Every structure is written in structure tokens, then in C-alpha cells.
Amino acid sequence: MRLLVVAILLIVPTAADCFAAAAPLTIRVGYPQPSGAQLPLWVMSEAKLDQKYGFDLQNIYISGGARLTQTLVAGDIDMATTGGAVINAVLSGADLIYIASIVPTYGFSVYARPDVKDIGSLKGKIVGVMTKGASSDHAMVAVLRQNHLQSGQDVKFLYLGGVREALAALERGIVSASVLSAPTTLIARRMGFKEVINIATLKLPYIHNGLVARRALTRQQPERIKSFLRGYIAAVKVSNEDPAISKRALARFLATNDGAIVDEAYDTFRGIFPKVPYFTEDNIKAVLSVADHPKAAGADPKEFFDNRFIKELEDGGFIKELYGQR
Secondary structure (H helix, E strand, O other), rough: OOOHHHHHHHHHHHHHHHHHHHHOEEEEEOOOOOOHHHHHHHHHHHHHHHHHOOOEEEEEEEOOOOHHHHHOOOOOOOEEEEOOOOHHHHHHHOEEEEEEEEEEEEEOOEEEEOOOHHHHOOOOOOEEEOOOOOOHHHHHHHHHHHHHOOOOEEEEEOOOOHHHHHHHHHHHOOOOOEEEEEOHHHHHHHHOOOOEEEEHOOEEEEEEEEEEEEEEOOOOOOOHHHHHHHHHHHHHHHHHHOHHHHHHHHHHOOOOOOOOHHHOOOOOHOOOOOOOOOOHHHHHHHHHHHOOOOOOOOOOHHHHOOOOHHHHHHHOOOHHHHOOOO
């Protein structure tokens, strides 16, 4: 009998064994540019908030909004933090949905060569942007419209793929101006280029950066989505309130020891991340108004986002508890 009990104990795993064997859920999230706009995502890894909320986050850099969107559609990543490129993809039939707002306005600046005095003087010139149909493209279209200029007619666009490529084209004189994001903006100033306009100061509603998932994932694995959002919302709090952890995350993911570059990225985006990251119809309408897709004009903004996961977390008291509110 004693031998039988011992045999059973050897065969049946203990609770500790079961817990150890249950590896944390892996969530792969892609991002399109090395920018301070990705700070909460990077802070999640730096502060180990993914482990705290029960998953293993893999941050994956996939250059350019269009390529990142294609990777998400293909299922090679679970989610993405990206901008307006998703709108065109959805209008073309992609089964994607925004589930959280990250940066709800344009987080770009326009830097130019010395002969460009203002936006009006870009008429007849070429501007470098990152990806067609993505945030930098939409930002420049919006700025030109405010100055009564039309892209493609008054000002030509050159699509360069990434923020570093946009700066390189500016340096070589291939373009007269480029749309840049922090911290590349600091590098541009060090090279002698000047800021023509900080588009963020216009406070135009937009989706510079939003969290996107496949609709199938939101239907099939809602708890996975909520686990990630708990970690993300906690990372927003750290991003806005803890400079030390935030700057360590920026230094790590921007791969730099240059304190000024880290400060540029942090100071530009600190405080811009919403505590309760709901999407609004105005965010979507702003993208549709500058999108060149033939279906954009007749699209319903409500079809592009789903706030239910954020609402469930808010209604359940998670956000109040996180911020020590009662």
C-alpha cells in the first residue's frame, strides 16, 4: 500500500508543478517606427508589467505602417501600435479593429532646408514622408490643407519608408522638407535643419498611434486582449509619472546612450498618452478626411474601433484602483 501511495505521488503533479509548467502567454506586438510614441509599449517590457499581468510581451520592430499592417493581417503578430494606415486596410477589406488610443493627435514636426521659410514656401517642392497612407502622409496632407495647398499638385510627396530615411533624404537635398518624429527631430536640429511647424501644437484629432488587433482575436480570445490592456494602461501611468523607468526604456529600445536624444523623445510625448484610452469618432473622421481611398467618404467611423475592452476594465474598477481612486 505504501509503495502504491508513493507511485501515485510520483505520477500526479503538485499544484506548484502545474503552475511552473504553465508558461506565460506570449503576445507579439509590432510597431512601425523607433519613436517616443511607442513609450508605453517599451515601458511595459522595462518595468516587467507584462509579467505582472500574466503574459510575455514581445516587441517587434517592423518598419513602416503599410508593412506592419500587412504583417498583422497575415497573423504573424498578434497586435500592432500604429497609425492611420489601418484605415485604408480596413476599407480594402482587412479584418482589423482599433481597441485603444495611444497618441490621439499628430505627433510629428516638419523640418526643412534653409530655403524653406514656412509651409507656404513648399509650393513646387518635394517633401519626404515615411509611408503612403500612413500617419506621416496624413499629417502633411492636413498641414498643406490648412495652408491652402494640395498634395500631389502644389507639393510633391516622396515616400521613403521610415523616419531615418526621411532625414537622410533631407540631408542629401533629395527633398526640401521631411516629416519627422521625436527623437529624430533632435538629430535634425543637430544637423542644422530647422523646424517649420510642430504639427502636434495644432491639436488636430487623429490616430498618430493606436492599438490594433484582428477582429478574430478579439472574438476568440477576449481575456488575452484584456490582459494586454491591463499591462498597457499600467504602462501609461508609468510613462506619464516615472521619468527614470521611462528613459531607461527609451534608451534601450532606441539603442542609444545619448541623454539628449532620450530627453527629446520623453519630453515630446510625456503626458500625451490618455489615462483611459478610448477611441472617438473624431479620431477616425480625421483619418477618413485625408485618406485617398475611394470608400473613405462614405465610411461609418464607428466601424473602425471597439471600446468595449477599455470600458470593461474601467467599469470593473481597474483604472481607479491603478490610480488609487475610490
